[in-house]
Amino acid sequence: MKITFDILTIFPEMFYCYFNSSMLARAQKNNLIKINVRNLRDYTKDKHKVTDDAAYGGISGMVMKVEPIYRAVRGIKLLKSKTRIILLSAKGKILTQAHVRTLAKYDQIILIAGHYKGVDERVVEHLATAEISIGDYIISGGELAAAVVVDAVTRYVPGVVGKQESILKDSFSDPAVETQLVEHPHYTRPAEFRGWKVPEVLISGDHEAVRKWRYEAALKKTERNRPDLLRPGNLER
Numbered sequence: 350m351k352i353t354f355d356i357l358t359i360f361p362e363m364f365y366c367y368f369n370s371s372m373l374a375r376a377q378k379n380n381l382i383k384i385n386v387r388n389l390r391d392y393t394k395d396k397h398k399v400t401d402d403a404a405y406g407g408i409s410g411m412v413m414k415v416e417p418i419y420r421a422v423r424g425i426k427l428l429k430s431k432t433r434i435i436l437l438s439a440k441g442k443i444l445t446q447a448h449v450r451t452l453a454k455y456d457q458i459i460l461i462a463g464h465y466k467g468v469d470e471r472v473v474e475h476l477a478t479a480e481i482s483i484g485d486y487i488i489s490g491g492e493l494a495a496a497v498v499v500d501a502v503t504r505y506v507p508g509v510v511g512k513q514e515s516i517l518k519d520s521f522s523d524p525a526v527e528t529q530l531v532e533h534p535h536y537t538r539p540a541e542f543r544g545w546k547v548p549e550v551l552i553s554g555d556h557e558a559v560r561k562w563r564y565e566a567a568l569k570k571t572e573r574n575r576p577d578l579l580r581p582g583n584l585e586r
Contacts (some may be wrong), residue, residue: 350507352455353383354528356424356495359400360460361386363492366559373500376509383424384499389413392420401465410466418472419463434478435498437491438463440478444498446529448481453505460498462491504506529578530571533563 356364364386367373376382390398393416401411424431433455442448452458461472473480483494503509536547551561571578 352453352502352506353380353385353427353430353457354499354502355385355387355457355459356448356462356499357387357389357421357459357493358490358492359389359413359464360462360490360492361388364496367496368499372509373503376503376506381497381506381508382503387421387425389417389421392417393507396529402467409468412466413464413468413472415469415471415476418468419476419524422459422476424458424460427457432457432459432478434459434461434476436461436463436468436472436477436480437482437498438467438473438480438572439482439487440467441482443485444481444501446501449498450505451502452502453474458498458502459493460495462495464492470541531575531578532537532570533567534570 358364364384368377368384368386373382373384377384389400393399400417401413403414404410420431421428422434426434431454433452435458436464437460461468461477481494483497536551540547540552548562550558553559
């Protein structure tokens, strides 16, 4: 299995460091994924390589034009491949782990990084197959969001994570339940530092007690940080 990621952006230089480090660098080197960062300005036809224009209706801010995006998508979409075309937008559906697992089944994922005031809605209406947000907040553009999608999906490609079963224990990663608890806390050596001690149960060797502690700890952390996730299905051990 190999996934090709094509990212459409007007700031291609933003991706170099992240995509050439750690897990993503190894995944590319091992030919498990391919990442193409494409400059939208290369798909313009005017001499100034304009990719945005004033919005109709008189609002402030510039809007990214539909034409360069259309040309880019048409030029890079792989024939006979299972392709998903995603616009990264604060107006999109929130990205979830379930969505990430679904995306990992595609051959090609085209990610359109919006910028400025937004993207011409005709991209959503006629080109994109999904509009995705990574959270209820605003960042300067879709570049960081695109990197998040690439990272999250890549972890599900066989061979990328050393022990594939470990990703099933991540927060939100159990497909058997409708909603999820966040993952339990982790500790490592030393067992005591400045009087801060690792919970005794974790060094007890009692696997059943450890399992029970992890569930209780995950529940407490979810109650504290993500109470919106708590539903009856989460409370069954």
